[in-house]
Amino acid sequence: MSELKTRLKMAAGIAACVFSFIFAATAFADITPPEKFLGFSVGADYHLATYDQAVGYLRLLEKESPRLKVFEMGKTGMGRPMIYAVIASDETMKSLDRYREISRKLALVEGLTDDQARQLAAEGKAVVWIDVGIHASECAPAQHALQLAYDLITDDAAETKLVRDNTILILVFANPDGMEMIADWYRKNVGTPFETAPMPYLYNRYAGHDDNRDSYINNLIETRNITRLLNGVWSPVVLYDHHQTAPFPARIWIPPAAEPTNPNLHPLFIRGKNLIGSAMGYAFDREGKDGAISRFQFDFIYPGYEDSFGDFFHIISIMTETALYSYATPRFYTIRDFPEDYRDLTPSVFYPSPWKGGWWRLRDAVEYCLTGSKAVLHIAALYREEFLYGKYKMGKDIVARFAKEPPYAWIIPREQWDGPTAALLIERMLMQGIKVFQAEKAFIADGVSYPAGTWIIPMSQPFALFVKAVFEEMLYPDLTKYPDLWQGIVSPQNIRDAYLPPYDLAGWSLPYQMGVKAMRVDTPLMASLIEIRKTELPGAVAERSGGSYLISPKTNNSFTALNRILKKGGEVMRAKDGFSAGGKSWPAGTFIVRSSNVGREFMAGLAKDLSLEIGLGDPPASASASRIKSPRIALYKAWRASADEGWTRWILEQFEFPYINVENAEMRAGSLRNKYDALVIPAMSADAIVNGYAPGTMPPQYVGGIGDAGVLNIEAFVREGGTLIALNSGCQFAIEKLSLPAGDALRGVRSAQGGGAPEFICPGSVLRLAFNPKHPVAYGMPEQGAGMFNNSPAFQFYPDSGAGKGGEIIASYPDDTLLISGYLKGEKFLRKKVAAASFMLDKGKVVLLGFGVQNRAQPYGTFKLLFNALFY
Numbered sequence: 001m002s003e004l005k006t007r008l009k010m011a012a013g014i015a016a017c018v019f020s021f022i023f024a025a026t027a028f029a030d031i032t033p034p035e036k037f038l039g040f041s042v043g044a045d046y047h048l049a050t051y052d053q054a055v056g057y058l059r060l061l062e063k064e065s066p067r068l069k070v071f072e073m074g075k076t077g078m079g080r081p082m083i084y085a086v087i088a089s090d091e092t093m094k095s096l097d098r099y100r101e102i103s104r105k106l107a108l109v110e111g112l113t114d115d116q117a118r119q120l121a122a123e124g125k126a127v128v129w130i131d132v133g134i135h136a137s138e139c140a141p142a143q144h145a146l147q148l149a150y151d152l153i154t155d156d157a158a159e160t161k162l163v164r165d166n167t168i169l170i171l172v173f174a175n176p177d178g179m180e181m182i183a184d185w186y187r188k189n190v191g192t193p194f195e196t197a198p199m200p201y202l203y204n205r206y207a208g209h210d211d212n213r214d215s216y217i218n219n220l221i222e223t224r225n226i227t228r229l230l231n232g233v234w235s236p237v238v239l240y241d242h243h244q245t246a247p248f249p250a251r252i253w254i255p256p257a258a259e260p261t262n263p264n265l266h267p268l269f270i271r272g273k274n275l276i277g278s279a280m281g282y283a284f285d286r287e288g289k290d291g292a293i294s295r296f297q298f299d300f301i302y303p304g305y306e307d308s309f310g311d312f313f314h315i316i317s318i319m320t321e322t323a324l325y326s327y328a329t330p331r332f333y334t335i336r337d338f339p340e341d342y343r344d345l346t347p348s349v350f351y352p353s354p355w356k357g358g359w360w361r362l363r364d365a366v367e368y369c370l371t372g373s374k375a376v377l378h379i380a381a382l383y384r385e386e387f388l389y390g391k392y393k394m395g396k397d398i399v400a401r402f403a404k405e406p407p408y409a410w411i412i413p414r415e416q417w418d419g420p421t422a423a424l425l426i427e428r429m430l431m432q433g434i435k436v437f438q439a440e441k442a443f444i445a446d447g448v449s450y451p452a453g454t455w456i457i458p459m460s461q462p463f464a465l466f467v468k469a470v471f472e473e474m475l476y477p478d479l480t481k482y483p484d485l486w487q488g489i490v491s492p493q494n495i496r497d498a499y500l501p502p503y504d505l506a507g508w509s510l511p512y513q514m515g516v517k518a519m520r521v522d523t524p525l526m527a528s529l530i531e532i533r534k535t536e537l538p539g540a541v542a543e544r545s546g547g548s549y550l551i552s553p554k555t556n557n558s559f560t561a562l563n564r565i566l567k568k569g570g571e572v573m574r575a576k577d578g579f580s581a582g583g584k585s586w587p588a589g590t591f592i593v594r595s596s597n598v599g600r601e602f603m604a605g606l607a608k609d610l611s612l613e614i615g616l617g618d619p620p621a622s623a624s625a626s627r628i629k630s631p632r633i634a635l636y637k638a639w640r641a642s643a644d645e646g647w648t649r650w651i652l653e654q655f656e657f658p659y660i661n662v663e664n665a666e667m668r669a670g671s672l673r674n675k676y677d678a679l680v681i682p683a684m685s686a687d688a689i690v691n692g693y694a695p696g697t698m699p700p701q702y703v704g705g706i707g708d709a710g711v712l713n714i715e716a717f718v719r720e721g722g723t724l725i726a727l728n729s730g731c732q733f734a735i736e737k738l739s740l741p742a743g744d745a746l747r748g749v750r751s752a753q754g755g756g757a758p759e760f761i762c763p764g765s766v767l768r769l770a771f772n773p774k775h776p777v778a779y780g781m782p783e784q785g786a787g788m789f790n791n792s793p794a795f796q797f798y799p800d801s802g803a804g805k806g807g808e809i810i811a812s813y814p815d816d817t818l819l820i821s822g823y824l825k826g827e828k829f830l831r832k833k834v835a836a837a838s839f840m841l842d843k844g845k846v847v848l849l850g851f852g853v854q855n856r857a858q859p860y861g862t863f864k865l866l867f868n869a870l871f872y
């Protein structure tokens with residue numbers, strides 16, 4: 001090439017560079033800042049952006065910049081599209097599929113050598129998942145997301161460039177319905193006396209504040225969308241879930257977390273969490289943002305949180321709790337507002353820059369969220385390669401660990417009390433990315449023979465610790481043995497007899513909650529396995545002709561079948577005792593469907609759809625049975641919104657029970673018996689039910705509860721033949737207000753009386769229960785089982801009173817070891833006490849289901865108590 005030509009080419013190159021620089025600068029200037037789109041700055045006093053605005057703004061950024069793309073991940077419980085944005089450098093955005101593939105390969109481990117893993121880690125990008133707004137009344141996180149997106153696209157500081165070039169941000173709006181509802185509620189009240197009033201309905205259609213406690217079971221559609229995207233698509237190295245309830249007066253809670261630590265975590269994961277937390281703390285104090293606190297209050301032993309279930313999938317999952325006042329209303333604090341321990345502003349290792357008070361505005365909270373998010377992205381950019389390789393390393397270690405130490409597998413036999421529920425547990429494991437197999441031939445494990453087709457979860461797989469964490473009996477650690485582990489500068493506790501409660505449940509073992517038989521295998525598994533993607537549990541109607549259709553009450557799905565049959569006008573009887581027919585024995589409570597009403601084709605459809613084995617035959621003429629009808633169900637819904645009500649609603653819908661939500665006005669108006677057969681009171685205090693919100697605290701239409709009139713109307717409803725069903729803590733209302741001849745044996749021993757340690761402690765735990773399957777409410781239950789004790793009463797009967805009589809036991813705590821999973825102190829106070837009971841009151845009945853029979857819609861093993869009670 002001649003010299004002249006070279007010079008011309010260079011000149012052209014320079015011109016092109018200048019041109020592209022001008023072009024880039026122009027494009028940059030064209031990017032709309034959020035305040036221009038919204039009409040107010042992100043975090044401005046008295047202003048909240050709605051979800052629709054957030055989507056509109058991100059869609060606009062998508063048009064204006066190649067650095068951001070918007071995707072839909074599914075719909076919400078209320079039918080809104082659930083969107084997320086992907087943000088990275090222009091170059092990275094061109095190869096998103098490749099980077100996603102690298103993340104997935106490293107997460108799944110399989111087929112990679114160490115060298116290949118190192119090469120992939122060198123090539124890959126650190127995928128960072130940040131989700132906002134899961135608890136919608138904690139407003140700042142979702143608002144900050146708009147500013148974060150804009151800053152990351154437009155800022156050209158070296159640190160932001162480093163982030164853009166090395167990371168891929170997955171920015172997820174975790175609760176769109178809630179963001180919309182909260183903004184709407186607040187806007188209506190700004191400038192009125194009710195500006196900071198709580199929203200009187202749940203901000204997730206069914207779960208409210210429990211929406212982040214569903215992740216290990218995936219009941220909610222939002223959780224499923226998140227799981228699919230998290231474990232099935234992106235496999236990020238870091239997940240950061242924003243919350244907003246810092247322990248006052250700290251301004252933000254950051255990792256490291258409080259004790260106890262879940263024992264089923266890879267140590268690298270815990271180190272990663274602490275590393276990120278320390279980097280965040282450094283960022284806060286570098287920016288002069290005082291008041292970041294750690295190592296206190298929030299533990300992650302519960303694996304069901306949205307920000308803890310990823311732990312077992314080698315996603316370094318963290319959360320923060322930024323300080324919250326109310327919505328977008330500012331507040332000024334002086335040191336006199338602080339708890340006494342904090343007034344001297346003593347710095348400590350995990351609280352080195354105590355907050356001194358002053359104004360706290362939504363914008364301050366937004367700024368703290370921005371610092372948090374950017375610090376996480378920064379550390380992920382710096383540790384990109386280490387985190388990517390570490391993800392592979394964690395998976396690989398676990399595969400190796402369970403190839404040579406127990407448990408080697410979990411076996412879920414086909415022969416189950418409730419087969420479709422066992423299949424459901426497996427489906428949920430598959431949904432999370434756990435590999436499940438079926439035995440090709442009969443085999444022996446731990447000396448027990450199992451037939452071909454048995455379900456097996458081998459532990460030699462990268463995410464095996466998740467299975468261990470949710471299957472095994474969890475014994476909550478006795479932290480009094482390790483006083484130095486958990487001493488903070490606040491809430492100092494007496495280290496000799498203090499008990500450190502978990503932030504949430506202490507026990508959760510899913511097989512026990514769901515009544516599913518699952519066996520841990522402690523010797524190496526010798527079986528030939530076929531991987532499955534679905535459980536494929538066939539249902540069928542018995543071949544022989546003639547007689548009635550018989551449906552077992554042992555299966556939850558039988559109730560769905562029953563509801564469909566009743567809806568179609570089918571005639572159904574319920575056997576009072578067990579009997580033999582069609583060559584099989586049928587327990588008390590079996591549904592007998594007269595074949596003249598519904599055809600074989602319809603029944604075969606039910607069997608197939610619901611995986612039911614439907615029998616044919618007739619009970620002996622002497623057997624007594626009573627006709628059942630579709631109950632008219634009322635579910636009480638208070639303005640003091642109850643997640644337990646929401647979960648109950650979810651379950652009723654899943655099993656196709658028609659129901660109506662009744663509110664205070666209807667309860668006060670009366671004539672309940674004319675409209676309903678069964679009235680369900682969810683777990684809530686008697687005060688919340690009777691008095692509701694105090695006058696002056698809420699707009700008038702949401703003030704008050706059912707009042708004395710409502711109490712009298714409920715009593716009249718029962719006396720006139722209705723069935724009142726009270727759930728868990730809601731039982732206290734029924735006992736007190738209907739003067740039932742029963743009391744709570746735990747009253748007075750639950751909390752410390754006059755100092756000292758409480759005599760009885762049981763944070764949410766799985767306990768052993770004895771059921772009485774002869775009682776119509778326990779039809780279809782095994783005699784021995786488990787129940788979720790969660791802030792529950794325990795009944796003792798008193799002599800019959802005029803107000804109620806005939807206390808009958810449905811379930812009780814046996815005179816035995818009660819704890820299966822969790823923590824229990826003071827077992828003697830529970831032994832031989834009643835867990836669920838029924839009473840007669842004139843023509844009607846009261847059913848007290850005094851434990852979490854449907855707690856968070858997780859204990860599938862005890863849903864039947866609620867279903868039976870509805871038909872009682």
Ligand SMILES: [Zn+2]
Nearest residue numbers: 135138243244
């Ligand atoms: Zn929260």
